Amino acid sequence: MEDPMYSLQDVIRCDLCETPVPPKHCDVCHIHLCEACVGEHLSDQSKDHYIVPFKLRGIITKCTEHSTEVCKKLCTTCNIPVCPLCVASSEHEQHYKMDILKWFEYKRECMQGDLQDLEKSIYPRYQEAATNIPVQRADVNKRSQKLTTALDKQGEALHTEIDTIIQGMKSDIDDMDAQHIAAIDQQEVAINHTIPGITQAILDLKRILDTSDVCLVSEYTSRTEEFRSFPAWFHVTLPTFTPKEINREQIHQQIGSLSELAITFLLDEPRILTDIHTECEYLRSVSCLSDSELWTCGLDDNILRLYNLQGELLRSVQTKSGGTPWDIAVTRSGYLVYADWERSIKLVRGTQIQTLITLQGWRPLRLCSTSSGDLLVIMSSDDSKQTKVVRYSGSTEKQSIQWDDRRKPLYSSGDIKYLSENRNLDICVADYYADAVLVVSAAGKLRFRYTGSPSTLRESICPSGITTDSQANTLTSYTGNHCIHIIDQDGHFLRYIHNCGLQEPWGLCVDSRDNLFVAEWGTRKVKKLQYYK
Numbered sequence: 449m450e451d452p453m454y455s456l457q458d459v460i461r462c463d464l465c466e467t468p469v470p471p472k473h474c475d476v477c478h479i480h481l482c483e484a485c486v487g488e489h490l491s492d493q494s495k496d497h498y499i500v501p502f503k504l505r506g507i508i509t510k511c512t513e514h515s516t517e518v519c520k521k522l523c524t525t526c527n528i529p530v531c532p533l534c535v536a537s538s539e540h541e542q543h544y545k546m547d548i549l550k551w552f553e554y555k556r557e558c559m560q561g562d563l564q565d566l567e568k569s570i571y572p573r574y575q576e577a578a579t580n581i582p583v584q585r586a587d588v589n590k591r592s593q594k595l596t597t598a599l600d601k602q603g604e605a606l607h608t609e610i611d612t613i614i615q616g617m618k619s620d621i622d623d624m625d626a627q628h629i630a631a632i633d634q635q636e637v638a639i640n641h642t643i644p645g646i647t648q649a650i651l652d653l654k655r656i657l658d659t660s661d662v663c664l665v666s667e668y669t670s671r672t673e674e675f676r677s678f679p680a681w682f683h684v685t686l687p688t689f690t691p692k693e694i695n696r697e698q699i700h701q702q703i704g705s706l707s708e709l710a711i712t713f714l715l716d717e718p719r720i721l722t723d724i725h726t727e728c729e730y731l732r733s734v735s736c737l738s739d740s741e742l743w744t745c746g747l748d749d750n751i752l753r754l755y756n757l758q759g760e761l762l763r764s765v766q767t768k769s770g771g772t773p774w775d776i777a778v779t780r781s782g783y784l785v786y787a788d789w790e791r792s793i794k795l796v797r798g799t800q801i802q803t804l805i806t807l808q809g810w811r812p813l814r815l816c817s818t819s820s821g822d823l824l825v826i827m828s829s830d831d832s833k834q835t836k837v838v839r840y841s842g843s844t845e846k847q848s849i850q851w852d853d854r855r856k857p858l859y860s861s862g863d864i865k866y867l868s869e870n871r872n873l874d875i876c877v878a879d880y881y882a883d884a885v886l887v888v889s890a891a892g893k894l895r896f897r898y899t900g901s902p903s904t905l906r907e908s909i910c911p912s913g914i915t916t917d918s919q920a921n922t923l924t925s926y927t928g929n930h931c932i933h934i935i936d937q938d939g940h941f942l943r944y945i946h947n948c949g950l951q952e953p954w955g956l957c958v959d960s961r962d963n964l965f966v967a968e969w970g971t972r973k974v975k976k977l978q979y980y981k
Contacts, residue, residue: 464488473505474498476518500549504660507552521545527666548662555665556657562672563653570675571646574639577678581636588628591686592621595706598689602704617706624687624709631682631711646675676947677716683919683942683980685710712919714934718945718979721963724759726974727751731967732913733955734974735778742957742965743784744974745773752776752786752796757976768794768801775866777815777823785823787812793825793840805843810836818869822846826859826867826877835859837867837875837888849875849892858886858894866955870916872937878911878924885911885924887939896939898922909933913956913967925953927969932956934979945979 460480462470467482474481474489475498481489490497498520500507511517511531519529525543534540546554596618603614649671656668691704728746735743737754741762745752750770754763767773771789778784784796785804793805793812804823805812809830816824823840834857836850852858859865862881869875873890885898900909911933913925920937923945931946932953945964955967964977 471502472499473502475500475505475508478505498549504549504552507660507662508548509662520548522548522551522662522666524551529662529666552660552662552665555668558670559653559657559668562670563650563657565672566646566650566653566675570672571643571650573678574643574646574675578636578639578643581632581639584632585629588625588632592625595621595687595689598691599706602691620706621687627709627711628684631684635682642675645671649675678943682711682713683921683936685712685919713981714943715979715981718948718964718977720948720975721978722757722976724755724757724974724976726753726755726759726972727761728753729972730969731954731972731974732969733773733776734957734965734967735776735784736957736959736965737778737782737784739959739961739963742974743776743778744955744967745776745786746967748772752784755974765796765801774812775814777817779817779823780819780821785815785817787815787825793823805840813863814866816867816869816875819871819873824867824869824875826865828861828863832863833861835861835865837877847892849888852894858888864912866912866914868914868916868922870922870937871918871920874920874937876914876916876922878914880910880912883910885909885914885922885933885935885939887922898924898933898935898939898941901933901941901944913954915956915958915964917958917962917964919962923956923958923964925956925966927952927954932964932966945977948977950975 459468460470461468462482462485463479464485465482467484470480470482472481472483472486476496480502481499486499490499498508498518508518508520509529511519511534514531514533517531517533519531521530521535522528523530523540523543523545526540529548530540530545535545599614599617603611656664687707687709689704689706726744728744728749730747731744732747733745737743740757741754743752743754750767750772752765752767752773753761756762765784767786767788769788769790774787776784776786786794788794791807791811792803793815795802795804807827810827811830812825812827814826818824824837825840826835826837828835834850836848836859838845839847850858859877860879860881864880866878867875874887874895875890876885876887878885883899887895889895909926910928911924912927914922916922921942922935923932925932929946930950930952931944932950933944934942936942950966950968951971952969953966954969957965959965962980964979966975966977968975
C-alpha cells in the first residue's frame with residue numbers, strides 16, 4: 449500500500465518547522481512532527497500529548513465511556529482501550545493495563561511470528577503431506593500387486609484345487625487395501641480441511657498487520673496452535689505373503705499365510721510418562737533391562753547404573769579398567785555388556801566382570817544386542833581412519849561390514865556413532881560425522897541413507913542415538929535441535945518428536961511396549977515417552 453506521506457503531490461511536512469517527511473505524529477493534537485520538534489511540542493504542558501510513529505497515527509481513540517477522554521492504555525484483562533478515567537475506576541482497578549503503543553507493537557510482533565511460523569513451517573509441512581498422498585496411494589497399489597503376483601504364482605503351481613482358497617486370500621488383500629485407502633482418505637480429508645484455514649489465517653494476518661485499527665488488532669486471536677498439531681498421523685504395517693512348499697495332502701496348510709494389515713497411529717504430541725533422575729552428569733547411553741528397569745552410562749563417569757522407573761538406584765558397577773565406558777547393551781539373556789577403553793568388550797555376570805572380546809588395532813565404540821543373541825559392535829581403527837561393524841556370536845567374529853559395492857567406506861571416521869537392529873534384521877547406524885543414518889541389510893548391503901526429512905534437506909541432522917521399534921521404524925536423536933526423527937523401514941520420514949520438552953536427547957532405547965526412553969545429555973534425566981496411540 450502506498451504511504452500517504454509520499455503519495456500526495458506536496459510532501460507532508462512537520463507542522464512546526466516544515467521539515468519534510470516527519471517520522472512522528474501527536475495523536476492527541478493531530479499534528480506531524482520531526483524528531484527535533486518532538487521535545488518542543490511536549491514542552492507545551494497546557495494540554496495532553498501522545499507521540500506515535502507517523503504510520504501509527506490514529507492509534508488512540510475516544511473513550512466509549514468518557515467521550516471527552518482519549519484511550520492511551522489497553523486493559524489486557526478486558527482487552528479494550530481505556531482512558532485515564534477508566535484506569536482510575538473500580539471496574540479496572542485490579543486489571544493489568546499496558547501502554548497502547550507498546551501493546552500494539554507487542555501484538556504486531558506476535559502476529560509477525562505467527563505469520564512466519566505459518567508460512568515457513570506449518571504450511572510447508574501440510575503441502576508436503578498433501579503432495580505425498582498420491583505417492584502413498586501408488587505405493588498401496590504397487591505393494592498389493594506384488595502380493596497378488598506371488599499368490600498367482602503359488603496358485604498356478606497348485607492348479608484348480610486351490611482356486612477357492614486363493615480367491616479368498618485376494619479378497620482379504622482387497623479388504624486390507626480398502627482399510628488402507630480409507631486411512632489415507634481420512635488423512636487427506638483432514639489435510640485438505642485444514643489447508644484453507646491456514647491460508648485464510650495467513651491472509652487475515654497480512655490484512656491486520658497492514659492496518660492501524662486498534663479494535664481490529666485487539667480482536668485478533670492466534671490460531672497457530674490450532675494448526676500446529678499435524679492431523680491423522682498413522683503408521684502402516686503392510687501385509688506379506690509367505691509361501692510354503694506344496695503338499696497336496698495338506699493343501700490348505702501349504703498355501704501360505706497372508707499377514708493382516710496393521711495401521712498404527714502416531715501421537716500428534718508424544719507424552720512424557722516418567723522423568724528418571726540419575727547421578728550421571730553427561731548421559732549418553734541407556735539400555736532397557738526390562739520394561740521397568742534400565743541401565744545408564746555417561747561421559748567422564750566410570751560407573752554403570754541400574755535404575756527403576758521411580759529413579760531408585762538398584763545397582764551400580766564400576767568398570768574393571770576404571771575408564772569411561774563407550775557404550776552399553778543388554779543381551780538376550782539379560783546380562784550387561786559394555787565397551788571398555790582398553791579395546792575390549794566386557795560382560796557383567798552377577799558380581800563378576802569378564803572379558804568377552806579383545807580387539808587388536810581397533811577400538812570398540814558402540815554395541816547392540818540382536819534378536820538372534822549376536823552382538824553387533826561398531827569400531828574404529830587405532831589411527832581413526834577406518835570404521836566397521838562386526839557381528840559376534842559369543843566371542844567369535846561372524847561378519848564384518850565396512851565397504852559398499854564400490855569398495856568405498858560405508859561409515860565416516862568419527863567416533864560418534866550408535867547402532868541398532870530392526871525387526872527386518874537390518875543394521876541401522878547413526879553416523880554423526882556423515883550427517884546420516886545408514887541402513888544395511890543383514891548381508892551388509894546398503895539399503896538407504898537418511899539425511900533428513902524432505903522439508904529440512906538443507907540442514908544436516910548430525911544424528912547421535914538410535915533405536916528401532918516393533919514396527920521396524922528407526923528413531924534417531926538430533927541433540928542440536930532437541931528432537932528425534934522417526935523414519936520407516938524404507939527410510940521415509942514419518943514425523944518428529946520435538947514438542948514435548950526434550951533437552952539435548954542423546955541415547956535411545958525402547959521397551960517391549962514401544963515406550964521410548966531418552967537419555968538427555970545435560971540434565972541427568974532419562975525420560976520415558978509414549979509416541980504411539
